[in-house]
Every structure is written in structure tokens, then in C-alpha cells.
Amino acid sequence: MTHYTLAGILSPLSVTTDLQATTKEEALTALTDLLARGGRIIDKAAVLTKLQEREALSSTAIEGGIALPHTKSSGVNGVCMAFAISRAGIDCGASDGKPTQLFALAVAPATPDSAYLTTLVELIDKLRLGSIRRKLLDCKTPEELFERLLRYDHAMASIAGIAGSAEA
DSSP states (O other): OOOOOHHHHEEEEEEESOOOOOSHHHHHHHHHHHHHHTTOBSOHHHHHHHHHHHHHHSOOEETTTEEOOEEEOTTBSSOEEEEEEEEEEEOOOOTTOOOEEEEEEEEEOSSSOOTHHHHHHHHHHHHTSHHHHHHHHTOOSHHHHHHHHHHHHHHHHHHHTOOSOOOO
């Protein structure tokens, strides 16, 4: 089974520390725009529609101020991710009722392969650790956030014995 690392699916152009959205819908649009900046989207409208359909099933916001919207779409040319911080926080329907500040969007091509979900689950485990969450929220620039995400990802890959990154 393919294992994706953040280094292989997250572009520095798809990261922001200043998400300006005030609603979940605006956040999905802004995250899709970030993916487009990273060059992995071939049909932005198709990706956004799939994300909205997925969120309509149930919120991907979890406790601790974290949301992990994800979907499969023919609108991307490979597994890709965007990561954003909302300083104000956004009500995304998390079970703890707290506003969401950390957003990790993952989109994969519309194929039977769901290996990208393993990477998303690993990221959830990291983000649930309060110390990591705080260090990410402390990042002042997108570059600093990108580097910190890759550092955590590399450390976890080393522990798991995974070398390199998979490309979609």
C-alpha cells in the first residue's frame, strides 16, 4: 500500500497562517484556493462541490479546534493537501462546540485507492497533541508553518520506518 507523507502532498504555496474566512463555507473555498495555488487542481469547482457534499454528510471538525475536510475528486491531478490557521476560529460544528483554528484539507483523485486517509489519520493523531497544536498555532508565517509540519511528518515517518514520499 502506498504511504503519503506531507512532503509529497503539501506545497508551501498551499499553506497559510492567516485564513480570513468567517464561515465553514468560506473556509472550504479558501482552502480550495490554496490547493489551486499549489498547482494540483485541474477543476476547482469540481473539488469545491465534492467538499461541500462531504461536509453535508457530517462535519469534519473534531474536538480541539481541528477540522480535516477531505474528499475524492476528478478535479485534482494527484493526492494533495492544504493547511491553514484561522486566528479568530470558525464555527464548523465540532462536537466540543469550540471554534476551529487548524484546517488540514486533503483531496485525492476519484480512484478506489484510499491510502491518503492513512496520512490524514496520522496527522489527526499529531494535531490532537496539545503541545504540537500550540506550536503550530504559534507559527507566524506560512513558511514557518510549512517547515514545522514537515519536521513533525519526518519525525513520524522515521519512527514508522518509512523512507521518502509517495507521489500521486
